[in-house]
Amino acid sequence: MDPEHHPTFNQCLVLATALKLLLIPSYRSTDFEVHRNWLAITHSLHPSQWYLEDTSEWTLDYPPFFAAFEWVLSQAAQYFDTGMLQVKNLNYASVETVYFQRLSVIATELILALSLRRFVNIQTNPQAKKGANIIALSLLLSPAFLIIDHIHFQYNGMMFGILIFSLCDALTDNLLRSGILFATLLCFKHIYLYIAPAYFAYLLRRYCLGKNLLDIQFFNCIKLGVSIVSIFSIAFGYFVAIGQIPQLLSRLFPFSRGLCHAYWAPNAWALxxxxxxxxxxxxxxxxxxxxxxxLGSATRGLVGDTSFAVLPNIPPRVTFVLTLAVQLVCLVKVFLQPTPTRFIGAVTLCGFASFMFGWHVHEKAVLLPLVPFSLLALQDRRYLGAFRPLAIAGHISLFPLVFKAAEFPIKSAYTILWIMVFFMTFDTVVPVAKSQRIFLLDRFEIVYMTVGVPLILYTELFHFAIFGSRLEFLPLMFTSAYCALGILGSFLGFFVLYLTG
Structure with missing residues (x-):
């Protein structure tokens, strides 16, 4: 992609939409039925029953704003097929249902597209605008959103669009609206609590305190506090009034699950x-x-029973302490040096810490560090060097989500093409810093990329040809460990740059 003659944003949006329309009949995960069931629950039942209904094992376990979002979708869904809105119709997937749910993801992802356009438009000089446009295109065309949302099935594009809008407001010093948008996002999906500490530290230092730490901006504190309390009151107030908060929280935070997800998310615990x-x-x-x-616990693919045969088992408090320790280091840095760029770096590292050391992390949570880091990747060649392993590992780690043979050429060819096109383009637009290269990270990146292609070929093709149905967990284990090394290298590289920069 020549940065001087790259396709326009709108052209890429049309191309991406056309590809997603072609993927409508493709593989669907259990998340498709999860959201179909939530449509039925919110449409057919009174809100007082939303967090009690358990006909399906896929009970409603997102915050109230997302439940309301499903209710809004259900108002349109009834014109497609009322069968999808019946709670008793488990695993319902008529043609009309499939088209409606797929189209709803495509339509709501326009929020991501609009947020990326805003990220480009807020840049103040031509070089920064050129880099931002490349980053915007890379996220718009990201294999991660294609795999997770448009094949596997979720609504991450919409929610990360809200996050990017919030980050853009932080970059332009519209801090009150940034905080309001983030509070709204938390009421859609509580996974964003992992990056909430970065927001707390930055808004406290930059919006609520003056240059002198004792110079408290009382009016700003009141505006921010009232705004956030109001948003959470709108979201949770009804459930407080009917005494369902304990039930709702038990759905949002099921702590009985084990250290590792069924497929090991590529983090420290995978290694x-x-x-x-x-x-x-x-x-x-x-x-x-x-x-x-x-002996079989860590490789059975079950939830809630991870234990180790030789190494000590990890209790939840250890994961909490490690996550908090990493986050506190970057929070101190952003509190002492509260610049917008450093804030996005803190958001990235909070996402990294939660992904690397959190309890029962899902592989899809790699988007938490990947998306905000993307916004910084072209500001410095050293950042780009740390970003590349995350981009490679983060996307490859999602391949097991789509395990059908028919989708193998799509996910593999599309991801490899994305890496080739954008990595070459990144090199042409990223500014050269005085400390242009970090020797170990630079060499790590080259070796890591070289190993990636044969690993994909083995795990996706050769393993089955060699072993058949035997050792079925081996490809997952290799993929998880390989991707964990890349993400760990990216995390350590960016962590050092953040603290020393």
Whole structure:
């Protein structure tokens, strides 16, 4: 992609939409039925029953604004097929239902497109605008959104669009609206609580305090406080009034789940679990004890039962302490140096910390660091060097979400094409810093990219040809461990740059 003659944003939007329309009949995960069931719950039942209904195992477990969003969608869905709005119709997937739900994702993703346009428009000089346009196109055409939202099925594009609008307001010092948008986002999906500490530290320092820390801006504090309390009151007030907050919170925070998700999210615990699998085979030589009851736990693909055979088990408090420790370091930095760019860096690192060290992390949560880091990637060649492994690993880690043979050429070819086009384009527009390269990170990136293609070929094609249905967890384990190394390298590289920059 020549940055001087790249396609326009609108042209890429039309192209992306056309591709997503072609993917309407493609593979659908259980999340498709999850959202179909939520349509039925919110349409057919009184709000007092939304968080009590459990006919389906896929109970409503998002905050009230998302429930209201499903209710709004259901008002249109009834003109497509009323069958999808019946709570008893489990696993209902008529042609009309499929088209409606797929089209609803495409339509609501326009919020992402509009937020990316705004990110480009707020840039103040031609070089920055050129870089922002490339980043906007890379996110608009991202394989991550294509795989998660338009094949697997979710509404991340819409919600990350709200986040980018909020970050754009922070970049332009419209801090009150930035905080309001983020509070609204939290009432749509509570996973964004992971990056809330960055918002708290930045808004406190930049909006509520003056240059002198004792110079409290009381009027700003009142405006921000009243706004946030009002948003949460609108979202949760009704459920407080009917005494359902304990029930609602039990749905939002199911702490009974285990350390690792069914497919290991590529984080520190994936590497920990991988090391445990290796130690099982060499433990007899090292005279290490093996917990025979745990031999299959980390590889059975079950939720809530992760335990380790050789290494110590990890309790939830350890994940909390590690996550908080990393976040506190970057929060101190943004509090002492409250610039908009440093704030987006803090959002990125809070997302990184929660993904790398959190409890029962889903692989889809890689978007939490990937999206905000994208907004910074072209500001410095060192940032770009740290970003590339995350972009590669983050996208490859999503491949197991779409495991049908028919989608293999789509996800593989599209992702490889995206990496080739945008990585080459990034190199042409990123400014050259005085400290242009970080030797270890630079070499790590080259080796990491080289290993990626044969790994994809093995896990997606050769493993089945060699082993058939045996050792079915092996490709997932290799993919998770490989991607975890890339994301860990990206995290460490950016963490060092953030603290020393």
């Amino acid at each position: 920990y679990a991988f090391a445990d699998r290796i130690l099982i085979h060499i433990a007899p030589r090292l005279n290490l004890n093996i917990d025979s009851a745990s």
